[in-house]
Amino acid sequence: MKHLLLILGLGIGFMSFTYQSDVPEIINALKSANAEAVSGYFDSYLDLTLPGKEEVKNIGKNQAGIALKQFFSDAGVHSFDLTSQREAGTTMYMAGKLNGKSRSYNVTLLLRNKEGRHQIISIRIN
Template structure:
């Protein structure tokens, strides 16, 4: 019986570690200003809202990757400061400030758990 509880505890710990690893990888991609690494965590379809442009819903992963890479390049994003992260069952919200040489931009990411990994489903930049 003790072995069963130990095994269950170990499995829960490993799953939790893997989930936080994905979120940490997303934060690290933002901190380094690396849109390519960030786009590795996009879901198949993403809602994207950038600055004063209209929101685009259900954008394909490839189109969202091109859009985000263009935004990071055009605005000179070179860092990120996390302000909040909230987790609910299968959903996580990450907010912070993207940094560049001029002014920063607020960003909110909504992520969902899919196949044991956090996948970005919404990106909002204001």
């Protein structure tokens, strides 16, 4: 019985480390201005707001990835500075600055835990 409890406890412990492992990867993808890597964490459908454009609700993952890649290219995004990160239940909020060639942009991401990994459900850049 003790062995079963030990194995169960270790399994739960290891799963909790796996649960958080994708957040640093998302941050690193933003820091390296890799839109393709960021879009790998998009949910199937998400809300997207880019500077000078109306918010698009329920845009498909592929279309959002293309739009983000185009924005990164046009703005010359080269780095990201995380300023805030909060988690409540299965939802996480991250905010920071995307640094472009001529200016910085505020960015907020809303993520949710789905099937053991964080997925971006909203990204707003202004």
